[in-house]
Amino acid sequence: MKVVAVFSVKGGVGKTSAAVNLAWSSSREQRTVLWDLDPQGGATYLLGLTPKQKAKADIHALVKGKTDLVDVVRSTGDGALDVIPAHDSYSALDLELDATKRPERQLDKLLGSLKKHDVAVLDCPPGMSLLSDAILRAADVVVAPLVPSPLTMRSLDQVTDMVAGMKKKRPTVVGFLSMVDRRKTIHRDLAQTLPQESEHVIDVVVPASTTVERMGVERAPIATFAPRSAPTRAYGELWTGVRSALSLPRPGSGVEA
Ligand SMILES: Nc1ncnc2c1ncn2[C@@H]1O[C@H](COP(=O)(O)OP(=O)(O)OP(=O)(O)O)[C@@H](O)[C@H]1O
Numbered sequence: 001m002k003v004v005a006v007f008s009v010k011g012g013v014g015k016t017s018a019a020v021n022l023a024w025s026s027s028r029e030q031r032t033v034l035w036d037l038d039p040q041g042g043a044t045y046l047l048g049l050t051p052k053q054k055a056k057a058d059i060h061a062l063v064k065g066k067t068d069l070v071d072v073v074r075s076t077g078d079g080a081l082d083v084i085p086a087h088d089s090y091s092a093l094d095l096e097l098d099a100t101k102r103p104e105r106q107l108d109k110l111l112g113s114l115k116k117h118d119v120a121v122l123d124c125p126p127g128m129s130l131l132s133d134a135i136l137r138a139a140d141v142v143v144a145p146l147v148p149s150p151l152t153m154r155s156l157d158q159v160t161d162m163v164a165g166m167k168k169k170r171p172t173v174v175g176f177l178s179m180v181d182r183r184k185t186i187h188r189d190l191a192q193t194l195p196q197e198s199e200h201v202i203d204v205v206v207p208a209s210t211t212v213e214r215m216g217v218e219r220a221p222i223a224t225f226a227p228r229s230a231p232t233r234a235y236g237e238l239w240t241g242v243r244s245a246l247s248l249p250r251p252g253s254g255v256e257a
């Protein structure tokens with residue numbers, strides 16, 4: 001199984017929006033599950049799950065091996081896309097990991113019970129913690145949303161430095177420009193220069209758009225209610241870049257991207 005982590009040390013940069021839309025695109029081609037690791041449950045909400053469908057098992061039961069991750073998978077109602085809903089106990093994830101012998105290996109281990117899925121997309125809470133180490137260890141590709149600002153490079157460097165510090169398998173970092181407002185000079189400039197200057201940034205610009213915000217009202221991936229919008233196109237291009245970084249085949253091609 002391939003693992004895509006949507007990750008940033010910064011909050012509010014568009015991780016959850018990207019995770020839900022990437023998972024939807026992936027699910028058109030691969031059996032996909034989104035794991036909502038954020039106790040806020042934003043992705044669980046955006047995928048339309050009701051409180052009754054919440055995960056029953058807390059993180060303690062998962063980490064202790066009393067419950068397998070596969071047993072907390074739920075259908076989103078869209079047959080191709082499954083979700084592992086957030087659980088309140090995820091706010092103690094760091095403590096649970098800390099109580100294990102090899103904290104950084106725990107997510108990888110849990111994901112091992114998902115035999116029926118080809119791709120797992122992890123929606124991660126912001127921050128830098130034991131959980132981040134475990135996320136990066138489990139990931140094949142780390143997707144980092146970058147909101148243009150004078151500190152954009154720093155937020156990308158935080159991710160690439162963490163990856164560079166890893167001893168064994170290192171995930172590929174795929175940064176993209178998020179919430180870009182073309183009326184602002186710094187946004188226009190960075191959207192043009194960053195993909196040229198950094199090998200870790202792909203030429204995908206998700207515009208600042210009320211259509212993305214509408215996901216919170218529609219409670220659905222953007223392509224399902226605004227298929228021809230600019231953000232839908234951008235998230236589609238982002239998936240193409242991630243699929244290629246995962247070495248997954250393009251649909252219908254029979255060959256690797
Ligand atoms: N391209 C966009 N244009 C306009 N609004 C956006 C865009 N992307 C995300 N938003 C809005 O910004 C807010 C934060 O987005 P999102 O939840 O995806 O970020 P996040 O990085 O997951 O945040 P957190 O760190 O709190 O988990 C949400 O209200 C979302 O609707």
Ligand SMILES: [Mg+2]
Nearest residue numbers: 015016038042
């Ligand atoms: Mg989020």
